[in-house]
Amino acid sequence: MEILYAALATLSLIFMLFFVKFPYFLHDCVFVMKTLGIKSKRTKFRKRVPFYTVLDCFLDAVHRHPNKPFIIFEDDVYTYLQVDRWSNRVAHALHKHANLREGDRAALLVGNEPNFIFLWLGLMKIGCSTSLLNTNIRGKSLMHCFMCCEAKVLIAGAEYRSAVCEVLPELRKRGVCVFLLCDNCDIDGLQSLKDKMDNSDDGPVSHTLRANITMRSPAVYIYTSGTTGLPKAGVTLHDRIWTGTFYQSLFGVKHDDVIYIPLPLYHAAGLIIGLNGAIERGITVVLRRKFSVSQFWNDCRKYNVTVIQYIGEIMRYLCNTPKRDTDRQHKVRMAIGNGLRADVWQEFQRRFGVKNIKEFYAASDGNIGFLNYTGKVGAVGKVNFLQKKLSVHALIQYDPEIEGPVRDSRGRCVPIPTGETGLLVCKITENTPFAGYAGNPEQTEKKKLRNVFEDGDVYVNSGDLMRMDHQGFIYFQDRVGDTFRWKGENVATTEVADIISVLDSVEDVSVYGVQLPGHEGRVGMAALTLKENREFDCKKTFNHVANFLPAYARPRFIRILRTMELTGTFKQVKTSLMKDGFDPERVTPPIYFLQESSESYVPLTHTHYNAIISGEIRF
Ligand SMILES: *[C@@H]1O[C@H](CO)[C@@H](O)[C@H](O)[C@H]1NC(C)=O
Numbered sequence: 078m079e080i081l082y083a084a085l086a087t088l089s090l091i092f093m094l095f096f097v098k099f100p101y102f103l104h105d106c107v108f109v110m111k112t113l114g115i116k117s118k119r120t121k122f123r124k125r126v127p128f129y130t131v132l133d134c135f136l137d138a139v140h141r142h143p144n145k146p147f148i149i150f151e152d153d154v155y156t157y158l159q160v161d162r163w164s165n166r167v168a169h170a171l172h173k174h175a176n177l178r179e180g181d182r183a184a185l186l187v188g189n190e191p192n193f194i195f196l197w198l199g200l201m202k203i204g205c206s207t208s209l210l211n212t213n214i215r216g217k218s219l220m221h222c223f224m225c226c227e228a229k230v231l232i233a234g235a236e237y238r239s240a241v242c243e244v245l246p247e248l249r250k251r252g253v254c255v256f257l258l259c260d261n262c263d264i265d266g267l268q269s270l271k272d273k274m275d276n277s278d279d280g281p282v283s284h285t286l287r288a289n290i291t292m293r294s295p296a297v298y299i300y301t302s303g304t305t306g307l308p309k310a311g312v313t314l315h316d317r318i319w320t321g322t323f324y325q326s327l328f329g330v331k332h333d334d335v336i337y338i339p340l341p342l343y344h345a346a347g348l349i350i351g352l353n354g355a356i357e358r359g360i361t362v363v364l365r366r367k368f369s370v371s372q373f374w375n376d377c378r379k380y381n382v383t384v385i386q387y388i389g390e391i392m393r394y395l396c397n398t399p400k401r402d403t404d405r406q407h408k409v410r411m412a413i414g415n416g417l418r419a420d421v422w423q424e425f426q427r428r429f430g431v432k433n434i435k436e437f438y439a440a441s442d443g444n445i446g447f448l449n450y451t452g453k454v455g456a457v458g459k460v461n462f463l464q465k466k467l468s469v470h471a472l473i474q475y476d477p478e479i480e481g482p483v484r485d486s487r488g489r490c491v492p493i494p495t496g497e498t499g500l501l502v503c504k505i506t507e508n509t510p511f512a513g514y515a516g517n518p519e520q521t522e523k524k525k526l527r528n529v530f531e532d533g534d535v536y537v538n539s540g541d542l543m544r545m546d547h548q549g550f551i552y553f554q555d556r557v558g559d560t561f562r563w564k565g566e567n568v569a570t571t572e573v574a575d576i577i578s579v580l581d582s583v584e585d586v587s588v589y590g591v592q593l594p595g596h597e598g599r600v601g602m603a604a605l606t607l608k609e610n611r612e613f614d615c616k617k618t619f620n621h622v623a624n625f626l627p628a629y630a631r632p633r634f635i636r637i638l639r640t641m642e643l644t645g646t647f648k649q650v651k652t653s654l655m656k657d658g659f660d661p662e663r664v665t666p667p668i669y670f671l672q673e674s675s676e677s678y679v680p681l682t683h684t685h686y687n688a689i690i691s692g693e694i695r696f
């Protein structure tokens with residue numbers, strides 16, 4: 078008997094020690110099981126002829142629950158069956174009036190509205206791929222994006238009439254068929270589509286029209302945000318779409334959840350993780366034309382939303398609103414997104430009582446993703462043994478001067494030790510393919526790193542700097558473009574921005590480096606917007622910055638903006654700020670510079686400026 082007890086005690090001790098040593102073992106196991114389940118589903122999809130696409134998944138959902146609400150938009154509700162019928166109309170109309178056939182491409186300039194979803198599904202029904210134009214772009218940039226994908230038609234939302242008219246002559250010259258989502262149109266070369274949809278048959282679309290679609294067929298072209306330079310069209314294949322589509326399932330979204338999507342559908346997060354994920358779960362989507370701080374919680378209450386999709390800025394805007402008694406009156410149990418700062422996360426959770434925050438890392442033009450499945454604060458994810466096998470990746474030494482990886486004497490990249498920050502790269506394999514950018518072989522090549530660890534290997538350069546700790550937790554550090562070098566040190570713009578945003582007068586902040594004649598690297602500058610009726614406090618800001626930042630990281634210049642220019646996904650547009658620099662000729666005041674001698678920021682005059690340029694004032 079005693080021997081038995083002793084054996085039991087020893088066993089439990091071993092167990093305990095094991096869990097102390099590997100506290101995330103169970104998390105890993107659960108996650109690996111889920112991943113394996115999804116992997117086997119995907120293998121089945123791949124074996125099916127023709128390939129089982131998200132569209133087939135949608136049609137199965139229609140079959141299972143035709144009368145379940147699928148899209149709720151403003152005051153309209155569309156059931157799964159109704160969306161199916163509308164997308165049939167789209168398919169028939171475009172097949173007939175635009176002569177679209179399998180393998181053709183159609184570009185959409187459509188905002189978040191039900192038509193977007195009808196088009197997305199309808200185009201798949203006739204075997205076409207979709208190019209998703211950012212609805213904020215205009216003129217030359219719009220043409221550039223349109224041209225990348227060699228689309229045969231352009232379909233625009235009614236509110237983009239003038240944006241389309243601006244480029245219409247150019248489009249007509251190229252023989253592009255242009256449609257506007259309206260009932261009639263009296264502009265030469267611009268056709269209405271809504272009436273054609275209304276007049277089309279809503280019956281099923283023959284499978285033969287998409288019979289040759291395979292897992293390798295392009296499904297969608299999604300543009301990079303273009304915070305610097307012109308946007309690039311990342312190609313996403315039908316097979317690859319499933320990766321993001323399964324995120325909701327991995328995160329534990331259930332069949333009776335209701336998801337709120339305020340993110341633009343022309344980006345991967347909204348379309349693939351949000352909308353397609355909802356199709357895979359067979360749930361109801363509350364679609365919002367545009368994110369609105371004031372309507373967010375009202376919408377969640379009104380529609381019984383249980384899952385919300387976010388990007389970091391959305392959460393920050395919500396946390397910045399005045400507290401209300403109704404803050405916790407809602408049914409939201411989960412938030413899925415990325416870019417959430419640890420302090421905002423805690424504040425959001427405390428204030429609104431949302432338990433599950435599911436942070437992930439992924440890029441539409443990358444070939445790897447991580448999920449925060451253990452709930453470790455600050456980590457975007459964890460690397461487990463399965464992921465190591467499925468996606469071969471590494472963190473390598475990065476040199477901000479050349480904006481590329483460090484190569485050793487043999488020309489190979491250098492892995493960094495655990496705990497240090499390096500550039501994330503992931504090998505291009507069958508499992509982690511990279512389809513590149515449409516119509517842009519140079520950029521596609523630029524995104525690839527060759528001969529990384531051995532002759533002939535090819536990796537995708539994620540452009541993201543990450544750190545991994547000894548337990549395998551991955552921490553996002555910075556975007557490559559978001560680091561600059563000053564006095565031999567790397568300055569991470571997001572870190573500096575985090576510190577400055579703590580000042581209570583500051584609404585939003587963007588940090589970047591600008592060139593200074595006679596100096597290597599870039600000198601730090603911050604552009605701020607202030608909260609209503611608040612002033613910029615020179616002395617206080619100086620003290621704060623001096624307290625919290627090393628000398629090299631303190632912004633030498635601060636300019637105050639009325640509004641911050643943002644991309645469609647709320648990323649700051651830094652290109653024009655960087656171009657303006659601190660030249661008082663180009664910058665509308667107020668602009669300040671850090672004057673060491675007076676231990677304060679002081680308004681920058683022309684005299685100061687000239688003294689700085691001539692080197693009389695030194696940093
Ligand atoms: C699809 O495949 C069939 C049979 O292989 C072929 O006859 C047809 O032309 C193909 N369609 C397209 C649009 O390529």
Ligand SMILES: *[C@@H]1O[C@H](CO)[C@@H](O)[C@H](O)[C@H]1NC(C)=O
Binds near residue numbers: 379380381
């Ligand atoms: C939300 O839930 C409540 C209570 O469960 C129900 O009465 C109401 O009809 C629901 N609203 C919607 C839009 O589903």
Ligand SMILES: *[C@@H]1O[C@H](CO)[C@@H](O)[C@H](O)[C@H]1NC(C)=O
Binds near residue numbers: 422432452
């Ligand atoms: C990961 O999830 C946990 C719990 O949901 C959260 O505390 C943590 O902040 C998350 N990490 C990030 C980077 O959001």
